[in-house]
Amino acid sequence: MRKWLPLTAVSLGTFMLLVDVTIVTVALPDMAGALHTGFTDLQWVLDIYALALAALLLGAGAVADRFGRRRIYVGGLVLFAAASLACGLAANGGQLILFRGVQGIGGAAMFATTMALLNTSYQGRDRGIAFGVWGAVSGAAAAAGPVVGGLLTEHLGWRWIFFINLPISVLAVLVTVRALRESRDPQAKGIDLPGLVTFTVAAGALTFALIRGAAEGWGSAPTLGLFALGAVALLGFVAVQLRSSKPMFDLSLLRNPGFTGVLAGALLLSAAAFSYLVYTSVWLQSVRGLGPVAAGLALVPMSVVAFVVSAVVGRRLHTASPRLTVGFGLLLVGSGALLLMLIGPGSSWPVLLPGLAVTGAGVGLATPAMAAAAMAAVPQRRSGMAGGALNTARQLGNALGIAVLGAVFQSGLEHRLRDGALPDAKGVADALAGGQADLVIGSAAPDRQADLAELVHQAFADGLRDSFLVSGVLGLLGAALVFTMVGRRRSAAAAPEAEPVREPVSA
Known part of the structure; x- marks a missing residue:
């Protein structure tokens, strides 16, 4: 069993950092x-973590190749643990957002090194088993996040969704130091610091602009x-990459329409499938009265179906063209979001089940094929860069999706409140989006509370329907891009003799 200790070390960190993408969702109202x-702070608690992952993944991978992957992985674990402690002790929203960003930096250091560590720790059949287990752990993290977050929030308080990371981090560090050997790329060049800075500024400014x-x-x-x-900043990033002898991302890869299509599909899948969950959780708890655990369980069908489809159907279709698997997966993601538009003022959690299940099937169908398609579309020497770009696109899609759908959701709330002739519709919309429906309704005169409650239910239904519509359009747009840009031939990386690597099904 000692030979599986490296897998244990990597899986512990992967599970923890991916759980923290979704564990916060059901704790936001508390x-x-x-x-x-307020609402803007809630968006940033989620967005800053995804944004840090997206902005730093490629740079962290280059740093790890040069200075040692185990060293960077352990450093990421330590930073993640310290930031988790700080998040749990945060006294205000600003501190929580700041430390969530630091947590995302630690997560990027871990995420950027996991596949390389497994690749250097195992050979042959053992390598295939290790990647299969790692993929299953990643998928389980997506399903476990809302439930674990609900249990901790309901029984111990929301701060424990961060404190729980401390013992896991300590265990992961101990196993890593004992079981993983150091590895690095002897031909690694310097770090593309100008590229890292300009890309981070571009992604952060765009996200901030959407929220602002x-x-x-x-x-x-x-x-x-x-x-x-x-x-x-984006133009600066392009200029730096074109002139650099050691670019963080080789822009010539984008000349391959298949690779560009996969990146676009990954970005739009994350935006369409996962970004609305935060606003759905607020509705379940503040309007429908569910506790954190029940709200978490209501969102689990998507992750469970995605995991099952990825494990069962994905294995049988690993020889199919990624154009079909990724394209039809995105079609299902878009269709699932449109099914969620069945929500009405009197609806409760059962109305979500069909749409979440269809979306989960799409995620499970599309995600495993994306990595193989990305790797097959680029030269082998650029496979590490391609994998980093794919994960970057996923996390950036999550961050931008939360910002875009947040704007759509809040606009829908405010529009319905204005139609109801409610004074200060914008202020009330901010309070509702922040999970304060009970306070808003309770502040009205007793003879007005019933009418106001009905208006609040209508406003939430309108805001969520608008968000689901935009998500559906994004999913269908992703499908159209994949069908148009990705080639028909089966990727070499997905050939029958290759060991399929099951990718994470989380955002």
Whole structure:
């Protein structure tokens, strides 16, 4: 059993960092109440973590190749644990957002090294088993996040969703130091620091602009300034990559339409399948009265179906063209989101089941084939860069999706409240989106509470329907891009003699 200790070390870190993508979702209403935060802060608690992962994955991989993958992995674990402790002790929303960002930096250091560590620790059949277990653990993390978050929040308090990471981190560090040997790329070049900085600024400014625009208006000077900053930083990133002898991302890879299509599909899948869950959780708890555990269980069908489809159907279709598996998977993701539009003012959690199940089937069908398609579309020497770019696209899709759908959701709330002739519709919409429906309804005169409660239910239904519609369009757009850009031939990486690597089904 000693030979599986490296797999144990890598799986512990992977499970922890992926659980933390979704574990926060069901705790947001409790966080908002305890820290007196609003809707924008709730978005950033989720977004800053995904954004740090997206912005730093490629750079972290290059650092690990040069200075040692085990060293960077252990450093990521230590930083992740320290940031988790700080998150649990946060006294206000600003501190929580800051430390979630630091947590994301530690997560990027871990995530960027996991596949390389497994690749150097195992050979032959053992390597295939290790990647299969790692993929299963990753899928289980997506399913476990909302349930674990609900259990901890309901029985111990929301701060324990962060404190629970401390003993897991300690165990992971001990096993890593004992079982994993150091590895590095002897031909690794220097770090593309200008590329890392410009990409981070571009992604952060665009996300901030989307969130700020929803709160302060799309034509406001700060919002337009942030969009301009993002555009300038993106142009700077392109210029740096074209001129660098050691680019963080080789832009010539984008000349291959198959690779570009897979990246676009990965970004749009994450945005369409996962980003609306935070607003759905707020509705389940603050409007429908479910506890954190029940809300977490209501969201689990997507992850469970994705895991089953990935394990069963994905294995049987691993010889199929990724154009079909990824394309039809995105079609299901878009269709599932459109099914969620059945929600109405009187609906409760059962209305979500068909849409979540169909979306989960799409995620399970598309995700495993994405890695093989990305690797097959680039030269072998660029496979590490291709894998990092794929994970970056996923996390960036999650971050941008939360921002875009948050703006759509809040706009739908506010529009319905204005139609109801409610004074200060924007302020009330902010409070509702922050999980304060009970306070809003309770603040009205007794003879007005029933009417206000009905209006709140209608507003949530409208906001969620708008979000689901946009998600559906994004999923269908992703399918169209994949069908158009990805080639018909079966990828070499998915050939029958190759060991299939089951990819994470989380965002």
